[in-house]
Amino acid sequence: MKKLINDPQNVVAESVQGFVAAHADLVVAGDNPEELFVSRAGGAVQGKVGLVSGGGSGHEPLHAGFVGVGMLDAAVPGPVFTSPTPDPILAATKAADGGAGVLHIVKNYTGDVLNFETAAELADAEGITVRAVVTDDDVAVQDSLYTAGRRGVAGTVLVEKIAGAAAERGDDLDAVAEIATRVNANARSMGVALTACTVPHAGKPSFDLGEDEIEIGIGIHGEPGRRRIPLASADEITDLLLDPIVEDLGVSSGDQVLLFVNGMGGTPSSELYIVYRHARTQLEAKGATVARSLVGNYITSLEMQGASITVLRLDDELTALYDAPVHTPALRWGL
Amino acid sequence: MKKLINDPQNVVAESVQGFVAAHADLVVAGDNPEELFVSRAGGAVQGKVGLVSGGGSGHEPLHAGFVGVGMLDAAVPGPVFTSPTPDPILAATKAADGGAGVLHIVKNYTGDVLNFETAAELADAEGITVRAVVTDDDVAVQDSLYTAGRRGVAGTVLVEKIAGAAAERGDDLDAVAEIATRVNANARSMGVALTACTVPHAGKPSFDLGEDEIEIGIGIHGEPGRRRIPLASADEITDLLLDPIVEDLGVSSGDQVLLFVNGMGGTPSSELYIVYRHARTQLEAKGATVARSLVGNYITSLEMQGASITVLRLDDELTALYDAPVHTPALRWGL
Amino acid sequence: MADVIGVAWATQWVRASAAAVGEHRMELIDLDRAIGDGDHGENLDRGFKAVLVKLDNPDTAPPETVGDVFKLVATTLMSTVGGAAGPLYGTAYLRAAKAADGATVDAAGVADLLDAAVGGIVARGKAEVGDKTMVDAWTPAAAAAREVADGGGTATQALRAAATAARTGAESTDPLVARKGRASYLGERAIGHRDPGAQSSALLLEVAADAAESAESAQ
Amino acid sequence: MADVIGVAWATQWVRASAAAVGEHRMELIDLDRAIGDGDHGENLDRGFKAVLVKLDNPDTAPPETVGDVFKLVATTLMSTVGGAAGPLYGTAYLRAAKAADGATVDAAGVADLLDAAVGGIVARGKAEVGDKTMVDAWTPAAAAAREVADGGGTATQALRAAATAARTGAESTDPLVARKGRASYLGERAIGHRDPGAQSSALLLEVAADAAESAESAQ
Numbered sequence A, B: 001m002k003k004l005i006n007d008p009q010n011v012v013a014e015s016v017q018g019f020v021a022a023h024a025d026l027v028v029a030g031d032n033p034e035e036l037f038v039s040r041a042g043g044a045v046q047g048k049v050g051l052v053s054g055g056g057s058g059h060e061p062l063h064a065g066f067v068g069v070g071m072l073d074a075a076v077p078g079p080v081f082t083s084p085t086p087d088p089i090l091a092a093t094k095a096a097d098g099g100a101g102v103l104h105i106v107k108n109y110t111g112d113v114l115n116f117e118t119a120a121e122l123a124d125a126e127g128i129t130v131r132a133v134v135t136d137d138d139v140a141v142q143d144s145l146y147t148a149g150r151r152g153v154a155g156t157v158l159v160e161k162i163a164g165a166a167a168e169r170g171d172d173l174d175a176v177a178e179i180a181t182r183v184n185a186n187a188r189s190m191g192v193a194l195t196a197c198t199v200p201h202a203g204k205p206s207f208d209l210g211e212d213e214i215e216i217g218i219g220i221h222g223e224p225g226r227r228r229i230p231l232a233s234a235d236e237i238t239d240l241l242l243d244p245i246v247e248d249l250g251v252s253s254g255d256q257v258l259l260f261v262n263g264m265g266g267t268p269s270s271e272l273y274i275v276y277r278h279a280r281t282q283l284e285a286k287g288a289t290v291a292r293s294l295v296g297n298y299i300t301s302l303e304m305q306g307a308s309i310t311v312l313r314l315d316d317e318l319t320a321l322y323d324a325p326v327h328t329p330a331l332r333w334g335l
Numbered sequence C, D: 001m002a003d004v005i006g007v008a009w010a011t012q013w014v015r016a017s018a019a020a021v022g023e024h025r026m027e028l029i030d031l032d033r034a035i036g037d038g039d040h041g042e043n044l045d046r047g048f049k050a051v052l053v054k055l056d057n058p059d060t061a062p063p064e065t066v067g068d069v070f071k072l073v074a075t076t077l078m079s080t081v082g083g084a085a086g087p088l089y090g091t092a093y094l095r096a097a098k099a100a101d102g103a104t105v106d107a108a109g110v111a112d113l114l115d116a117a118v119g120g121i122v123a124r125g126k127a128e129v130g131d132k133t134m135v136d137a138w139t140p141a142a143a144a145a146r147e148v149a150d151g152g153g154t155a156t157q158a159l160r161a162a163a164t165a166a167r168t169g170a171e172s173t174d175p176l177v178a179r180k181g182r183a184s185y186l187g188e189r190a191i192g193h194r195d196p197g198a199q200s201s202a203l204l205l206e207v208a209a210d211a212a213e214s215a216e217s218a219q
């Protein structure tokens, strides 16, 4: 295992220390290292709905990189690929509460759902109204009685951005939750891994992949994908990711969409743009208009080589909220 | 070789096509695919000094990602790790010329210097005044009669940002060149590779590194570094990079510095922040103030795992120019 | 032959659990790498290490009942393990703590606390037997303990029967497709792999029986 | 025995160069991977392929003199190779084109054009013999051709002598520390590796001699 780390046990803590030091104008870490969370430097915004997200670490910049004006109020980084426990989620929820209630944005994994649920109960007991929106945009997983449901992946970034803008313009808790639900309902994602990633505490790759194999339909935790196929061209791989998205979302002529090509951490941006290029061409061939684009490493799996494609169907309100100013360590415009 | 690419010959062209499609509000590509360059969407700004940079591809977002308001006017992406030829540099220079002359920002490599030199002569013959600033911030290479001089590496990003702001505020060509020279003179960098990268046309890693070895003092072209050492902790590696920088730059108590931790493309941002954390602590221990920070993938070596540290000594003018608004695909604030 | 077990056993079980989880950390990580995200061993190891720290903290009153021990385990796992296993094991121990409110536990008491644990896991995770989760270990374990109790056996015998059944239950997950948790994303690819949570459950119940037997033989 | 070579030879040399560079592409890449950035073979291959396209373009007038051929090579390499080798080779061929302005070249002419090429490379790159660059191949090549010319040999003999000297010159770079180009960053680590530009130079001069000899034997 080759990493720029010290003790594997301290990876998350030290990384967050560096992160808050580098972005002290935007974010602070909570006082208690046992209940690690990151929140806006200025404290909760009174009267504004607070947005809290979190989950296992290793997906940076998600979530802490999206704390700031127009997006999250607090983020809870758990151990690498492991949902945080209820205590730090509760602490973050308190820090984010400006009296108008708090929205939990939770990626659909058993651990995340259970720990956020408990934290919400505890927050409720302390008089904070909490609503949760669970993201599940990954079309690689079938949503059926026979699975834990679809996973929350890259669409979560768009939920955080757009719901964050809704909260910033003064929407109440129900309205912000409705927007977040709407974004999730209109977003679909699918990912591919060219290489595995290595979790620091495990010290070895999360799966073994031959030199000519790739994993299609991976999640963001180094788990194996739906199937393993021979290495193919970027255009072919793009089709394998995009087709199920387009089908599941029912993209049709005249649709305005946001096309988000996300890197898994170890793929150069030049390759992401090659994927973007073909995905855009294919969407346009379907008669859709790619009205907004996002290309880069936003929700990663450590140093994994690979990418995911997310398509979000836009309406005028979602577009306006996406365009609204945002100022966070990892996403910034208009400010 | 595992990459999200189609034909290795088309990597740069297809990637640039995706890039300009995704950022059509900011950039356009020149018409002639034989003379590939990227320039501001609105065309040259009349009366403003034009800034042009370029070099081999594979370092994205450098340079095309820095074309836009407050930074470059045009960028010339050569083949992967190969300096572009004079023709596209000339074409970019013409596109960037708003009548106030053009500054070439050239990283100090024999090929880049020679090709930009020729382009400048050709531009001169067409009546465009060109000045060149050659960046050479890499302390891993000794600047002596016995080398091609120090290399231009991550400091180049800071030169482009700060000189870009000077041009935007209306400085004339000599003044912009003076600022660029000043940034370069006050910047020092050094890098480490944990893994090699694979140039698409070569199809195999640029060097072979054992599972427990790292290369200290690498450049940005997958070339081997100054020496190979056993894998060490992030803090130890950070010291190995930072110490020569601090010594060469003569960082002393009271200095205001910008600390830039740059990823080589395949290293997760969590690790970059661990490096940042220790580098910042060490600089502060020397009595310096880390007044500005930049952490992320800005000048990469394809999918290489590794990082570089750059320290720029600031003065009030450089700080103000660094803070000035910038709106490019890869760097954006204040707009 | 002792037919009741008490706080000494419970404390010894916890210590042995921490040791066993530490020892099998990598095995559990590897099982989870195969069909999950490779953190199960790390998560439990972090949790049980924290339990030990609490248990040995001179400032907190030592637990007086079996229930006290389980409560300490429950709250500590809940606040240190995270992931799916944290809330699931946390709830299991919390319900077991409520079920074991006396100073000692007989065979029926063992069956009761295992039933409570199963109830807690199912309440949180909604899994059934055959879904390839820890439920596949705990459910047969509780049933086996009940059978011993109903047949007039001792607490120690009930625990051993539970441990044996849990191990068989864990092994029974090998050929299954998962319907809950992360492994469910894999579809058919999960076949042939043991569920890490079922494996850790069997491990914990085995050291529970070991602790009871060693207490007994020490008498 | 022919003592002059002309446009047919020059054209044949260019075609053979493109073939040789294509064949040795990976070898040159590997040499450059070791002490540079691994693109030298790719760069030259791209450049000479473009030269062939220009040469075979029915819309452009076929070159009439040796100088015309070299000029076409010079401008095409300059605008397609990039890196250090593009301007250096480009300037070499450009200066050689000026030196070879007649329709044919004798042994002295070969020495003249090689001298001009060396002059061009040194003017652009400022390297000296011993700096571990292509200069280490071209300089002895030019000197060897001059010796043949002064001794009354043929153009073909001058080229063969140049090729042999260039090969020896390329080999002489193996033990050197580099003082110019990318390899200079490596310090002592460059020792034991051949300079890729010197190697490609030897290759080109070898096919120059081959082209002259095959033209001769065809006569």
Ligand SMILES: Nc1ncnc2c1ncn2[C@@H]1O[C@H](COP(=O)(O)OP(=O)(O)O)[C@@H](O)[C@H]1O
Binding pocket: A081, A082, A083, A110, A111, A112, C032, C036, C037, C038, C039, C040, C041, C043, C044, C082, C083, C084, C085, C086, C088, C121, C124, C125, C126, C127, C132, C133, C134, C135, C180, C181, C182, C195, C196, C197, C198
């Ligand atoms: N819904 C569920 N019901 C019961 N057990 C579950 C459920 N989901 C997951 N588990 C158990 O949790 C184990 C995984 O735990 P762990 O790896 O620590 O958490 P995570 O899956 O969040 O990484 C699985 O092996 C399985 O036994």
Ligand SMILES: Nc1ncnc2c1ncn2[C@@H]1O[C@H](COP(=O)(O)OP(=O)(O)O)[C@@H](O)[C@H]1O
Binding pocket: B081, B082, B083, B110, B111, B112, D032, D036, D037, D038, D039, D040, D041, D043, D082, D083, D084, D085, D086, D088, D121, D124, D125, D126, D127, D132, D133, D134, D135, D180, D181, D182, D195, D196, D197, D198
């Ligand atoms: N200053 C110089 N003078 C002469 N030859 C040089 C000089 N710098 C580099 N070279 C030659 O160029 C070769 C490298 O060419 P190439 O790999 O195509 O370019 P780059 O170094 O830009 O990648 C070296 O092997 C060397 O022979």
Ligand SMILES: [Mg+2]
Binding pocket: A056, A081, A082, A083, A111, C037, C039, C083, C084
């Ligand atoms: Mg996990």
Ligand SMILES: [Mg+2]
Binding pocket: B056, B081, B082, B083, B111, D037, D039, D083, D084
């Ligand atoms: Mg090169």
Ligand SMILES: [Mg+2]
Binding pocket: C032, C036, C037, C038, C039, C040, C083
């Ligand atoms: Mg797990």
Ligand SMILES: [Mg+2]
Binding pocket: D032, D036, D037, D038, D039, D040, D083
């Ligand atoms: Mg090279």
